[in-house]
Amino acid sequence: MQEEMIFSGFGGQGALFAGMVLAYAGMDSGKNLTWIPSYGPEMRGGTAHVTVIIGDEEIGSPITRYPSAAMALNSPSLEKYEPLVKEGGVLVYNSSLISRVHQRSDIRYIPVPANEVATNLGNVKMANMVALGALVAVTKVLPLEAVAQALRDHLPESKRDLVEPNLEALRRGAELGTSVVP
Amino acid sequence: MAKELLKGNVAIAEAAIRAGVQAYFGYPITPQTELLEHMSLRMPQLGRVFLQAESELAAINMVYGAASAGVRVMTSSSGPGFSLMQEGLSYIACSEVPVVLVDIMRGGPGLGNIQPTQADYNQLTKSAGHGDFRSIVLAPSTVQEAIDLTVLAFDLAEKYRTIVIVAGDGMIGQMMEPAELPAMHALRSARPDWALTGAKGRQKNVISSLRLNADNLEDVNKRLQAKINRIRAAEARYEQVLTDDAEILIVAFGTTARIAKTAIREARRQGIPAGLLRPITLFPFPNAPFKELSVGSQQAKGVKAILVVEMSAGQMVEDVQLAVQGRLPVRFYGRTGGAVPLPDEILDQILMLAHRMDEAPTSGESFAMAA
Numbered sequence: 294m295q296e297e298m299i300f301s302g303f304g305g306q307g308a309l310f311a312g313m314v315l316a317y318a319g320m321d322s323g324k325n326l327t328w329i330p331s332y333g334p335e336m337r338g339g340t341a342h343v344t345v346i347i348g349d350e351e352i353g354s355p356i357t358r359y360p361s362a363a364m365a366l367n368s369p370s371l372e373k374y375e376p377l378v379k380e381g382g383v384l385v386y387n388s389s390l391i392s393r394v395h396q397r398s399d400i401r402y403i404p405v406p407a408n409e410v411a412t413n414l415g416n417v418k419m420a421n422m423v424a425l426g427a428l429v430a431v432t433k434v435l436p437l438e439a440v441a442q443a444l445r446d447h448l449p450e451s452k453r454d455l456v457e458p459n460l461e462a463l464r465r466g467a468e469l470g471t472s473v474v475p
Numbered sequence: 476m477a478k479e480l481l482k483g484n485v486a487i488a489e490a491a492i493r494a495g496v497q498a499y500f501g502y503p504i505t506p507q508t509e510l511l512e513h514m515s516l517r518m519p520q521l522g523r524v525f526l527q528a529e530s531e532l533a534a535i536n537m538v539y540g541a542a543s544a545g546v547r548v549m550t551s552s553s554g555p556g557f558s559l560m561q562e563g564l565s566y567i568a569c570s571e572v573p574v575v576l577v578d579i580m581r582g583g584p585g586l587g588n589i590q591p592t593q594a595d596y597n598q599l600t601k602s603a604g605h606g607d608f609r610s611i612v613l614a615p616s617t618v619q620e621a622i623d624l625t626v627l628a629f630d631l632a633e634k635y636r637t638i639v640i641v642a643g644d645g646m647i648g649q650m651m652e653p654a655e656l657p658a659m660h661a662l663r664s665a666r667p668d669w670a671l672t673g674a675k676g677r678q679k680n681v682i683s684s685l686r687l688n689a690d691n692l693e694d695v696n697k698r699l700q701a702k703i704n705r706i707r708a709a710e711a712r713y714e715q716v717l718t719d720d721a722e723i724l725i726v727a728f729g730t731t732a733r734i735a736k737t738a739i740r741e742a743r744r745q746g747i748p749a750g751l752l753r754p755i756t757l758f759p760f761p762n763a764p765f766k767e768l769s770v771g772s773q774q775a776k777g778v779k780a781i782l783v784v785e786m787s788a789g790q791m792v793e794d795v796q797l798a799v800q801g802r803l804p805v806r807f808y809g810r811t812g813g814a815v816p817l818p819d820e821i822l823d824q825i826l827m828l829a830h831r832m833d834e835a836p837t838s839g840e841s842f843a844m845a846a
Binding site: 313316317320325326327328329330332351352353354355356357358359 | 478480505506589645646649650651652653730733734735736737738739740815817818819
């Protein structure tokens with residue numbers, strides 16, 4: 294089993310952090326994994342993305358052209374990765390910011406109103422955790438509880454008060470994600 | 476010790492600290508800056524020396540000074556900064572003091588960009604400065620290996636009193652992977668007997684790269700060459716993956732090698748026996764496994780072609796050709812300027828090669844190196 298995922302959004306939307314939470318969860322579950330961000334000029338103002346590969350075997354390439362799952366937090370990310378997701382793969386997108394006709398019939402689209410849900414939970418910045426919850430629930434790359442535990446274990450001391458709201462965002466995302474899957 | 480999720484640059488810095496580095500001098504440059512940044516935090520905490528110099532030129536000369544005083548020392552940079560360090564490196568090589576240097580390669584030539592490349596290969600392995608010398612060059616392909624090779628770099632530098640370069644690229648520097656750091660090594664209490672420690676009560680030690688007399692300088696050169704030959708004989712390291720039955724052998728190092736592993740896995744799924752030979756030391760280049768290759772043909776099992784893959788215009792190809800001695804066709808696929816070959820590109824090259832091998836050779840050499 295190897296899941297090759299891309300997390301993408303505007304700088305500040307927390308795509309890289311969502312990938313890192315999943316990476317921590319992968320490590321704590323004893324999986325092999327790589328986390329590699331875009332660190333080039335695109336970080337300054339445009340779309341930032343990170344590739345996370347989690348698997349049981351040794352990870353060869355830490356990058357991929359055709360991810361098995363993608364998370365698009367903004368419209369440019371969706372446009373970039375919609376054509377690239379592997380056949381049968383998953384595309385989780387932030388339907389609060391993206392309205393677009395699906396271009397393909399061979400992938401699973403998971404629209405999640407991430408901004409709206411996060412705002413209702415108290416902070417729009419948690420949109421990334423809503424989307425992550427959906428992605429984890431749909432791909433089953435790891436048990437949701439492993440991801441929740443990673444949040445508890447790896448959020449720095451200074452941000453401990455954010456654990457509970459983020460866990461809730463993760464859970465809401467997971468529910469929404471599973472409710473979309475046919 | 477438990478695994479931690481570590482970024483390559485940070486892992487290298489922390490590994491050096493655990494290996495007992497006493498002083499770090501450097502100048503920031505992407506994509507290695509987190510290495511310097513980690514040093515700036517940790518070295519003062521531990522009461523060791525961190526200094527951000529005014530330039531790479533200054534940094535390498537501080538390194539030279541510290542090494543001459545018998546201090547375990549290192550620096551790190553990327554292409555443009557490394558080029559500035561070449562004068563100092565040549566002095567260091569001639570003076571035979573141990574120095575560890577990390578080059579996290581970025582797209583070039585020139586100021587280029589900050590994306591990954593392997594195009595410093597020739598500079599690192601063949602010509603890290605003027606005059607006759609070679610540095611040991613270690614090329615990690617995972618964060619764990621970056622840690623292990625950094626620790627090894629200090630041992631080798633001191634064993635041979637030479638420059639050891641850890642050669643990574645922007646991808647290995649920026650990537651996070653679970654990895655295990657070594658335990659904290661006790662700092663060396665005594666300084667080596669050749670070091671400049673103050674000559675009171677003993678004969679003076681001289682560390683210099685100036686030898687005006689040709690005979691004297693030739694003696695130094697002979698000693699350096701003898702040392703390089705000892706390194707060649709003892710320190711070549713490599714990894715072989717699925718080479719036992721391979722008909723197409725990929726030769727790649729560092730990041731490119733691990734990308735190739737994915738392509739090889741897929742090629743095998745499609746019934747093409749591909750394998751990987753990964754030099755871990757770029758200098759000394761591992762010639763032995765090439766000599767031991769069984770050469771295949773239409774009738775006989777064995778390797779039928781070699782595919783070198785690099786993030787450069789093909790700098791390692793020449794070393795592979797020298798090692799192969801014309802016994803096998805050597806093809807090349809490379810990306811330059813910070814572009815990274817993706818697994819499907821390498822797979823395409825493997826498929827093309829496999830297809831061509833199935834065709835009857837027309838005349839003489841069945842295929843030549845790609846342009």
